[in-house]
Amino acid sequence: MATLVATGVSGYLSVTRVLGENAVCGPSHGCETVASSEYAVILGIPVAFLGLAFLLVLVALAATWWRGADRRALLAAYGMLLLGTLFVAYLTYLELFVIEAICVWCVAFAISIVVSLVIAGVAMGRSSRPAAM
């Protein structure tokens, strides 16, 4: 569920990026500032697109694990979420200390990734526990 929330957020930000519009952000204008900053693009690719691609892979892994109980998919998702958590930590640092503007969509995305990581960790703990004899 948390992964789906994050996918929705990155999907919305990707659409606004494609349309060249500003994300609905309330009175703070933080999203406008963050989206306009030089840090919103990596190697010519908008960060929102990268986030969407990342989350589509994550959703595919979660679905594989959910349907087939394939623990390898869960482990791969866990590894990706660790990577994603480190990256959103970097992006949050940029927001707070470099761009000096907070984008509520970015915060929601970061929280969803961290919650997804915690859930993946709990799921791994449960699946590795030996079944009752």
Added chain:
Amino acid sequence: MRHSIICWNVVHPVRAARPVGTNVPSVRRAHPARLPGRFCATMQASRAPPRNRRPPLSGKQPTTQTTRRERRAAERKDRFEAARDERKTRSNSGGGSSFINTRNMTILGVAVGVLIVLVVAVGQLGNKATGRLKDPAIAYRAELLDGTSIGKADAPLTMEVYSDFQCPVCARHSLDIEPTIVAKYVNDGTLRITHHDIDLLGRGTDESKTPAIGAVCANDQDKYLQYSHWIYNNQDGENTGGFRKERVISIAAAAGLDEVAFTTCLGTQPPADEVAATTAKATGELAIDSTPTIFLAGQKYVGLKSASDWGQLIDAELAKLNASSAAPSASAGASAAPSASADPSAAPSASTTP
């Protein structure tokens, strides 16, 4: 009756006591002394052992007292337990293969994450740390440049852009949106864009005022647009030292301006007065409280719009101009430039998103 002797090595008496998958008798029963060594046993068979017969997994020698059904049940139970043990072993190791397990995925996720963050951070923050300036790589046709304007003086439509050099949205308009508008409407003589630089975000500092004064000085050297593109492309936060005087001079030099003349101009009063007057007019008469604020044919638009949105607005204004020039009663010299007489009620509904 056949006799045969079977010998085996016992390295670990307890493990060897249950030789899974063999039909040799249990060591524990054959040799109570549980010591390592070589043991032999004599086996008797009334007939030759059948070929292709699956040995009991329990390792227990079937006795004459057990029935075939009991033996098969025992074999099934052994196979089930062996499979369960194998599953448990795989589960505890973390997955179905030797590589994909919890420990490896944790190491891999963290290592790849740290690597990516380091590479991206060096790429993004490297310029900031080293102080290198970034080239905007935008060039307009020289014959279209005219002071702070771009486009033919007799263009039927005008666009007046009010910006603050510290405003990141203004940078996006200048670097990403405006080049598309210029390519589509300015190059063919339809539109003329004029820029006005104001101090709206300085909040007590000189970081909006200094680059705006620099723009006046750059205009003196006929390099206004080159300078403004370089300034926008090298924004570094708001009121955090990014546009302190020394850095603005460095950016101007990188943009190709005469550094000595620019520095001298920056310290004189007339350019500062010009910026103050433009800011006073913008915040007073034009009621601008946010940047970018753009007037197209007299209509006020606030905030960022995509190039396609601007295209639609410009096309709509052109259609209006064509309709009025086609009408018999229309005056031949209708001006679309922003003026006090422009009718605000005619503003398109798509306008003004602060």
